[in-house]
Amino acid sequence: MKKFFALGLVLIVIIFAVGCNSSQTSSKSIEVTGSDTMVNLARGWAQEFMAEEPDIEISVDGGGSSVGIQALINGTTDIANASREMKPEEIKTAREKGVNPKEIIVGYDGIVVAVSPKNPVNKLTIDEIAGIFSGKTTNWKQVGGDDAKIVVFSRESSSGTYEFFKEHVLNKGDSKGSINFAPSVSLLNNSSQIVDQIASNPKAIGYFGMGYATKDIKELEVAKNKSGPYLRPTIEKVKSKEYSISRSLQVYTKGEPKGEIKKFVDFMLDGKGQSVLEKAGFVSL
Amino acid sequence: MRINPRHTEKFIFGSLFSVSLIILVPISWVLLITLKYGLSVINLDFLTKSPTFNAGGGIYPAILGTILLVIGTIVVSLPIGLGAAIYLSEYSSKNLLTRIIRIGIISLAGVPSIVYGLFGFSFFVLFLGFDKSLLAGALTLSLMILPVVITASREAIDAVPEHFREVSLSLGATKWQTIRHAVIPHALSGILTGTILGIGRAAGETAPILLIASAWLVNTPTSVVGRGGRFMALPNYLYSTYALVGKSMENPNTPYGIALVLMLLVFLITLPAIIIRAKLRKERKW
Amino acid sequence: MNLKQIREFIIEKAIFLCGLVSIIGIILIFVFLIKEGGSFFLKESLRDFLLGIHWYPTSTPAKFGILPLILGSLLVTGAAISIAVPLGVAGAIFIAEIAKGSLKEFLKSSVELIQAIPSVVLGFLGAKALGGYVMDWFNLSSGLTAFTAALLLAFMALPTIISVMEDAITAVPKRYRESALAMGSTKWQAIYRVVLPAAASGMAAAIMLGIGRAIGETMVVAMASGNAAIIPGFPSGILGPVKTLTATIATETAEASGRHIQSLFAIAIALFLITLGVNVSADFLVHKKKVK
Numbered sequence: 001m002k003k004f005f006a007l008g009l010v011l012i013v014i015i016f017a018v019g020c021n022s023s024q025t026s027s028k029s030i031e032v033t034g035s036d037t038m039v040n041l042a043r044g045w046a047q048e049f050m051a052e053e054p055d056i057e058i059s060v061d062g063g064g065s066s067v068g069i070q071a072l073i074n075g076t077t078d079i080a081n082a083s084r085e086m087k088p089e090e091i092k093t094a095r096e097k098g099v100n101p102k103e104i105i106v107g108y109d110g111i112v113v114a115v116s117p118k119n120p121v122n123k124l125t126i127d128e129i130a131g132i133f134s135g136k137t138t139n140w141k142q143v144g145g146d147d148a149k150i151v152v153f154s155r156e157s158s159s160g161t162y163e164f165f166k167e168h169v170l171n172k173g174d175s176k177g178s179i180n181f182a183p184s185v186s187l188l189n190n191s192s193q194i195v196d197q198i199a200s201n202p203k204a205i206g207y208f209g210m211g212y213a214t215k216d217i218k219e220l221e222v223a224k225n226k227s228g229p230y231l232r233p234t235i236e237k238v239k240s241k242e243y244s245i246s247r248s249l250q251v252y253t254k255g256e257p258k259g260e261i262k263k264f265v266d267f268m269l270d271g272k273g274q275s276v277l278e279k280a281g282f283v284s285l
Numbered sequence: 286m287r288i289n290p291r292h293t294e295k296f297i298f299g300s301l302f303s304v305s306l307i308i309l310v311p312i313s314w315v316l317l318i319t320l321k322y323g324l325s326v327i328n329l330d331f332l333t334k335s336p337t338f339n340a341g342g343g344i345y346p347a348i349l350g351t352i353l354l355v356i357g358t359i360v361v362s363l364p365i366g367l368g369a370a371i372y373l374s375e376y377s378s379k380n381l382l383t384r385i386i387r388i389g390i391i392s393l394a395g396v397p398s399i400v401y402g403l404f405g406f407s408f409f410v411l412f413l414g415f416d417k418s419l420l421a422g423a424l425t426l427s428l429m430i431l432p433v434v435i436t437a438s439r440e441a442i443d444a445v446p447e448h449f450r451e452v453s454l455s456l457g458a459t460k461w462q463t464i465r466h467a468v469i470p471h472a473l474s475g476i477l478t479g480t481i482l483g484i485g486r487a488a489g490e491t492a493p494i495l496l497i498a499s500a501w502l503v504n505t506p507t508s509v510v511g512r513g514g515r516f517m518a519l520p521n522y523l524y525s526t527y528a529l530v531g532k533s534m535e536n537p538n539t540p541y542g543i544a545l546v547l548m549l550l551v552f553l554i555t556l557p558a559i560i561i562r563a564k565l566r567k568e569r570k571w
Numbered sequence: 572m573n574l575k576q577i578r579e580f581i582i583e584k585a586i587f588l589c590g591l592v593s594i595i596g597i598i599l600i601f602v603f604l605i606k607e608g609g610s611f612f613l614k615e616s617l618r619d620f621l622l623g624i625h626w627y628p629t630s631t632p633a634k635f636g637i638l639p640l641i642l643g644s645l646l647v648t649g650a651a652i653s654i655a656v657p658l659g660v661a662g663a664i665f666i667a668e669i670a671k672g673s674l675k676e677f678l679k680s681s682v683e684l685i686q687a688i689p690s691v692v693l694g695f696l697g698a699k700a701l702g703g704y705v706m707d708w709f710n711l712s713s714g715l716t717a718f719t720a721a722l723l724l725a726f727m728a729l730p731t732i733i734s735v736m737e738d739a740i741t742a743v744p745k746r747y748r749e750s751a752l753a754m755g756s757t758k759w760q761a762i763y764r765v766v767l768p769a770a771a772s773g774m775a776a777a778i779m780l781g782i783g784r785a786i787g788e789t790m791v792v793a794m795a796s797g798n799a800a801i802i803p804g805f806p807s808g809i810l811g812p813v814k815t816l817t818a819t820i821a822t823e824t825a826e827a828s829g830r831h832i833q834s835l836f837a838i839a840i841a842l843f844l845i846t847l848g849v850n851v852s853a854d855f856l857v858h859k860k861k862v863k
Contacts, residue, residue, distance in 0.1 A: 044338035156822040190528035212531035294759035301665040368589020394783030395846030444742035485686030551687035
C-alpha cells in the first residue's frame with residue numbers, strides 16, 4: 001500500500017513539474033463557449049484563425065446555447081455561440097449585470113424535414129408537418145403515404161433546434177404559441193441519432209440541421225401551403241429565404257467587439273471564415 | 286418421486302455454463318464491430334496529433350487527458366475509499382449509524398452520472414475555483430466511483446476470517462499492524478475488484494465530466510488546476526464527434542476508432558491489477 | 572507515549588478522516604441537490620409534480636408533471652433488474668464455483684471489461700443495432716423501446732453484480748464446502764445450502780450496487796429508450812418508447828436554465844430518494860434473514 005502512495009506522489013510531482021516547466025501562457029486569449037450545433041464550426045474558425053495569428057490562443061467549448069449565453073453574462077466567456085436568439089429575459093439579466101450583448105449574425109442553417117428513402121411521400125406543407133409533430137396526424141395515409149403509423153423524432157426540449165421548430169413550424173412563427181409536440185414524439189439527444197433512426201425505419205420522420213443530412217435519408221420538399229412551391233433545403237434556397245424553415249446562427253459579445261475579439265469576429269464574417277462555415281455544413285451570409 | 290440430486294446438479298451446472306456464454310456474446314459482438322469500423326482509423330498520426338476541424342487530425346490530447354484523469358482518480362479514490370472501508374469495517378462499532386452510512390454509500394451508486402457532473406462543476410469548478418481542470422475532473426470521478434470502491438473493499442475486509450485478527454493481536458500486534466499485515470493482504474483481491482470496476486467506469490463515462498472537460502484543445506494540460514489544467518477526454522470527444530459533426534466529418538468511422546483506443550487504454554491500465562489479483566486468488570489462505 | 576503509539580494514533584485518525592471525507596462527500600451531494608432543486612418546490616406543488624402527466628418544461632405555461640417519467644423509469648429499471656440479477660447470480664456462481672484456474676480469471680476479467688466499453692458506444696450501437704433487431708423480432712414501429720434500454724442496462728449492470736458477488740462467494744471459507752461434501756451432499760447442494768447463505772450479505776451488496784448502476788446510467792437510456800413522455804401500458808408498454816427520469820436529466824440539462832433546471836434537480840432528488848428506499852428495504856430484508 002505504501003507503494004501506491006509513493007507512486008501517486010511521484011506522479012503528482014511529475015505533473016506539477018511539467019506544469020512549471022512549459023510556460024505556454026499567451027499574451028492574448030479568447031474564450032468561446034455555447035451552441036453545440038456550432039462547436040465544430042467554431043473549432044474550424046479557431047484553427048484557421050490561429051494559423052494566421054499564432055499569438056492569439058482560442059479555446060472552444062460546447063455546452064449549449066443557453067450555457068454560452070449564461071457564461072457571457074457571468075463574464076466567463078468572451079464570445080457566446082448561439083443557434084437561437086437571446087430571449088428577452090436573458091437580455092434583461094445581462095443588462096442588469098452590466099453586460100450589453102451585441103448580436104452578430106454569422107450564417108444560416110436550413111432545417112431539413114426527412115423521411116426514410118423507402119417512404120413514398122416526397123413533399124409536405126408546413127401545416128401537414130405541424131399536424132404530424134403535434135400529434136393531430138398519426139397515420140401516413142392521411143398525407144398520401146402507406147397505411148402505417150407515423151413514428152416521430154425530435155430533438156429534446158432544451159435544444160435551440162427544438163425551440164426553433166416549435167415556434168416556426170408548430171406555431172407558425174408565434175413565439176407565444178401554445179401548440180406543443182405530442183407526448184408520443186421521441187425526443188432524442190442529438191441529430192446524428194435522429195438521422196440513424198430515420199435511415200433505418202420506413203415509418204419515421206424527423207428534423208435536423210442541414211449539416212446532418214446524409215445520403216441515407218430522403219429530404220422532403222416543403223411548401224408554405226398547397227399551392228406554394230415545394231422546395232428542398234438547398235444552400236441557394238436557404239440564402240434566398242425561399243425555403244420556409246431556416247434559422248440564423250449568431251455570436252454574442254460584450255458590447256461592440258474590440259481588439260483581438262474584433263479580429264476574430266471579422267475573420268468569421270469574411271471570405272476565409274465563411275468558407276469554413278460552408279465546409280462545416282452551414283449556409284454562408 | 287424425488288429427482289436424483291445428481292441430475293439436478295448436472296442441469297443446473299449446464300444452465301449456469303450457458304448463461305455465462307450468453308454474457309460473453311454481446312461483449313464479443315461490440316468488440317468485433319468496433320474493430321471492424323475502427324481499426325482502419327487508427328494510425329500513428331491519429332494517436333499523436335491534435336484534433337482538427339470536422340473531426341480530423343488525431344486524438345492525442347484526449348488520450349493524454351483520459352490517462353491523467355484515470356491516474357488522478359485512482360490516486361484520490363483508492364486511499365480515501367480504502368480508508369473509509371477500513372474505518373467502517375474495523376474501527377466503527379456495528380450500530381445503526383454504521384448501517385445508515387452503509388446504505389447511504391450504496392445509494393450514492395444510484396445517483397445519475399450527470400448529477401455528479403453538475404455537482405462537480407458547481408462545487409469544484411465554480412465554488413472552489415479550480416476552473417475546468419484535471420483536478421476538478423478527477424475529484425468528480427472519484428466521488429462517483431467511491432461507492433463501488435468502498436463497498437467492494439468493505440465486503441472483502443469483512444470476509445477475512447476473524448481468527449486472522451485474533452492470532453495477530455494475541456501475538457502482540459497493535460490494531461493497525463493487525464489490519465495492515467493480517468487483514469489487508471487477504472482482502473487485497475476484493476479491493477482490486479472495486480478498483481478495476483471503478484477505473485473502467487471512470488475512463489468510459491461522458492456525463493460526469495461533460496461540463497468539466499474541454500470540447501477541443503490544441504495544447505495539452507500544463508498543470509493540475511486553473512486554466513492550464515484544461516483537458517480533453519476520450520469519451521467526451523467520442524460523443525462530440527458522433528453527435529455534433531454531421532456529414533462533414535472527415536472520416537465517418539472516427540467514433541469507432543476513438544472507442545477502440547479507449548477500450549484498449551482501459552485494458553492496459555487495468556491489466557496489472559488483474560494479473561496481481563489472479564495471483565492473489567490462487568494463493569488464498571482460507 | 573512512545574513512537575509506536577504515536578504512529579498508531581496518527582494512522583487511526585487518518586483512517587477516520589478518510590471515512591469522514593467519504594461521508595462528507597455524500598452529504599455535500601445531497602445538500603447540493605436540495606439546494607438546487609428545493610427552490611423548485613417553492614413555486615410548484617408536490618402533487619402536480621409527482622402526479623402531473625405532462626412534461627413540457629420549456630412551454631409557456633410550463634408543465635412539470637413527472638408521472639410518465641416515473642412510470643418509464645420503473646418499467647425500464649424493473650425490466651433491467653429482472654434480467655440482470657438472475658443472469659448475474661448465475662454468472663457469479665459459475666465463475667466462483669464451477670470454473671477452474673485460468674478460465675475462472677479470464678471470465679471474471681472479461682466480464683469486468685464490459686465496464687470499459689464507453690457508455691456512449693453502447694448507446695449508439697445499442698440504439699442502432701439492437702434497436703433494429705428488436706424492431707424486427709417483435710414487429711414494432713420503432714426499435715427504441717423500454718425493452719431495448721432494459722437489455723442494455725442489464726448488460727451494463729452485469730460486471731458489477733457478477734464480479735462483486737463472485738468475490739463474496741469465493742471468500743466463503745473452504746471448510747464450509749468441505750464439511751457439506753463430507754456429509755454426502757452433491758456439489759450443487761453444498762453451494763445452494765451452505766455457501767450461498769454464507770455469502771448472503773456480499774451478494775446483497777453486489778445486487779444493490781448493480782441496481783444502482785442500472786438506475787444511474789444516463790447516456791444509454793437517453794439513446795435507446797425512445798424518450799417519449801407517454802404513460803406506458805402495462806405490460807405492453809415495455810415494447811414501446813418511454814421517457815425515464817435519468818434520461819430527462821441527461822438530455823435536458825445542457826441547455827436548460829431557470830425553472831427548467833430546478834425541475835431537473837427536483838427529479839434528481841426524487842431519484843435519490845427512490846434508490847435510497849430500494850436499498851433500505853433490501854438491507855432490511857437481508858438483515859432480518861441474517862439475524863434469524
